[in-house]
Amino acid sequence: MLCSRVGYLCRAPTVAARCLQARSFTIAIDGPAASGKSSTARAVAQQLGFGYIDSGSIYRCATLLALRKNIYAADASAEGDEQSQKLVDLISRANIDINIKPGSGWSAQSAAGTGRLVVPDVQVLLDGEDVSREIRAPEINRLVAKVASDGGVRDAVLHTQRYLAYAAETRPASTPEGRGTDSSGTPGGGVVMDGRDIGTTVFPKAELKIYLDASAMARAIRRWDEMNSHMKETQAAAAAAAQKSNADRDAVKKDGDQASHASVSYPSVEDIARELEQRDYADINRKHSPLRIASDAVVIDNTNMTFEHQVYSIVDLARERMGLPRRYDEL
């Protein structure tokens, strides 16, 4: 069945039928690494009661498959060759799912005092295995832009992106109002997807396209902060585990070793800035679907903008385009 909205063949009849019925609204958020796409997209989706897809996670799952099967590992594979084809087959057969964890995440008190800004956590499943943490590992960061530059890989991922978008926008959502209950006509379905080519290639007819940007240093510092708080969490968990198993000295030593290992294995801000720069360069200069600002995108540079402000600006742009009154003019 041909899906009218994006013109691709929906293989699953139930999804195809739903996608013809859904009054959907698509928000595409693109931009360079660590510009705030995924955290913003999750909060926007939460505010609007839309589904959310982190398309970078799909490329990261593809990279994990490549590493596990030793494809690309030696940097020796070329697009279209046997190794690349092997990876395309693996991605096409893989079952990737991205779920917002209900009731999870952190809640930010908004400047307007509504206190409703929640950034939920996302769980990424690869053939049923929770790989949410593993796909953020440094070895994945190093390889993912190369994997994402392969045209065959991109075609396979494109299918997954569109399929997941339809599945996500028709899933029940938990939102301040509940989905579709707004008397002034909040749409019954919508999706926010973030990545590099969402507004240019994946959903070129998206109702709202955002290009998020920030200075290279601001992005590197934010990533570093993020890693630092992860490290603290890991150390706290290791310390708690060590305390719990106090009777077992070996376990205490092992946990302590893990904690100290965690503290030395994290890169500096400069290392992160270099890695982001290399990845941005690869994403901007690749042949297939390079990172570009779509001609009809709204560009938001959030270097000096609060997180709340950028989320509410996008929510209001979406509401305006849906014919609903703006909500956060006071910001």
Ligand SMILES: Nc1ncnc2c1ncn2[C@@H]1O[C@H](COP(=O)(O)OP(=O)(O)O)[C@@H](O)[C@H]1O
């Ligand atoms: N306007 C902002 N000011 C400060 N930090 C921000 C802002 N927007 C996002 N962040 C933080 O920057 C980090 C990277 O954001 P993330 O959404 O993971 O980026 P991306 O998906 O583009 O890689 C996160 O810790 C996020 O909370």
Ligand SMILES: Nc1ccn([C@H]2C[C@H](O)[C@@H](COP(=O)(O)OP(=O)(O)O)O2)c(=O)n1
């Ligand atoms: N739509 C997309 C999404 C991601 N990619 C590629 C490019 C990126 O370097 C990797 C990882 O993307 P991801 O959004 O997870 O990366 P960051 O969180 O911004 O560091 O995937 C892409 O080519 N197209």
